[in-house]
Amino acid sequence: MSCDSPFTAMTLEQEGETMLTQENFSSVIDEVMHGAIDMHVHFGPDMPPAADLGVARRLDGLGTARQAKDAGMRAIVIKSHHWPTGALARTLQPLVPEWRSSGR
Numbered sequence: 001m002s003c004d005s006p007f008t009a010m011t012l013e014q015e016g017e018t019m020l021t022q023e024n025f026s027s028v029i030d031e032v033m034h035g036a037i038d039m040h041v042h043f044g045p046d047m048p049p050a051a052d053l054g055v056a057r058r059l060d061g062l063g064t065a066r067q068a069k070d071a072g073m074r075a076i077v078i079k080s081h082h083w084p085t086g087a088l089a090r091t092l093q094p095l096v097p098e099w100r101s102s103g104r
Contacts, residue, residue, distance in 0.1 A: 034072035041076045061088050065096045075100035
């Protein structure tokens, strides 16, 4: 079978596990994210350490927390290159109570 995509057009079984395909990509990613903890998340308006604005952060701390919760993640550790984030994590916790945040 020839295919331009890095994914095959059919689901393949290998040792009892489903291979990643275009058709099941979203559900596999959802499964991977469920319960995950991201140990290194930058949020806006934190500027990157270099002058490259192409990596400017799109979401503020609350938006980042809500997006992580909506993705089924268990927690994130919010980071900044310029200031401590523990107080922000503590502020976000009551706003998204069913989810854990931590600052560093």
